[in-house]
Amino acid sequence: RGLLRASDVTKSFGPTVALHGGELCVSAGEIVAVMGPSGSGKSTLLHCLAGVLLPDQGLVEYDGQRLDAMSDAERSRLRRTDFGFVYQFGQLVPELTAVENTALPLLLERRRRREAVAVAQAWLETFGLAGLEKRRPGELSGGEAQRVAVARALVTDPRVIFADEPTGSLDSAAGVAVLDEFTGAVRSRGVAVVLVTHDARVAAYAERTVLVRDGMVTSPDTARTVRAS
Ligand code: ADP
Ligand code: ADP
Numbered sequence: 001r002g003l004l005r006a007s008d009v010t011k012s013f014g015p016t017v018a019l020h021g022g023e024l025c026v027s028a029g030e031i032v033a034v035m036g037p038s039g040s041g042k043s044t045l046l047h048c049l050a051g052v053l054l055p056d057q058g059l060v061e062y063d064g065q066r067l068d069a070m071s072d073a074e075r076s077r078l079r080r081t082d083f084g085f086v087y088q089f090g091q092l093v094p095e096l097t098a099v100e101n102t103a104l105p106l107l108l109e110r111r112r113r114r115e116a117v118a119v120a121q122a123w124l125e126t127f128g129l130a131g132l133e134k135r136r137p138g139e140l141s142g143g144e145a146q147r148v149a150v151a152r153a154l155v156t157d158p159r160v161i162f163a164d165e166p167t168g169s170l171d172s173a174a175g176v177a178v179l180d181e182f183t184g185a186v187r188s189r190g191v192a193v194v195l196v197t198h199d200a201r202v203a204a205y206a207e208r209t210v211l212v213r214d215g216m217v218t219s220p221d222t223a224r225t226v227r228a229s
Contacts, residue, residue, distance in 0.1 A: 004061070019041040031192070032207070092149060098136075163194065163195045
């Protein structure tokens with residue numbers, strides 16, 4: 001029994017069928033890579049799993065609870081308390097400092113500012129960013145900004161992190177360093193990760209990879225069997 005499970009999930013945008021028959025099960029602490037060509041439905045699958053989008057058909061369950069049975073407010077709260085998000089671009093608030101950006105999920109949960117800043121500070125130190133707390137995103141390198149984004153995703157102690165091309169905007173050396181630190185941090189804390197990527201070197205960090213093609217989710221073994229037959 002997985003922590004997060006999507007069964008037979010279908011999602012269309014107008015005439016575009018983005019996902020038909022999406023199946024994915026993620027166990028606690030497991031890193032699962034989701035690969036596939038651009039436009040194949042990876043982000044739609046991720047957004048359905050995270051309760052950002054509700055599927056047209058099918059079921060998404062987190063920790064035994066159906067996401068479609070929750071109110072919007074319950075789903076938003078679940079996203080704030082149990083999930084973390086890392087995206088490729090534009091996720092840091094440009095006007096806020098590194099430590100304020102990292103503390104933001106805690107401040108949204110109405111934690112005391114001093115306490116939120118202390119926790120954020122500790123996460124920035126974990127990712128080697130001590131001394132850069134007061135910088136704004138525009139004053140950080142690409143790798144440093146991605147580390148801030150990763151620290152922010154971890155700051156609430158989530159059980160699942162949804163990462164969509166988390167290192168897609170970096171050159172490979174910086175990307176590898178951030179991925180090493182990110183996967184090290186989630187493994188030591190037992191956080192599950194749904195890792196969307198088109199890069200096999202990124203997927204190699206995962207325990208398991210699923211492929212999305214034309215809105216269908218398959219395991220690489222299944223895909224091989226289908227092609228061979
Ligand atoms: P991927 O992440 O694999 O690149 P997406 O899940 O973003 O794929 O998109 C799958 C398909 O659904 C694409 O054809 C895309 O254009 C379409 N799509 C995704 N989101 C929307 C949306 N909000 N409105 C309309 N079409 C969308
Ligand atoms: P990604 O690289 O993560 O797949 P996209 O560019 O596909 O990012 O999507 C970025 C955002 O735009 C998502 O929220 C997605 O739902 C939305 N989107 C994607 N394709 C379309 C589309 N054809 N029309 C409207 N919105 C879209």
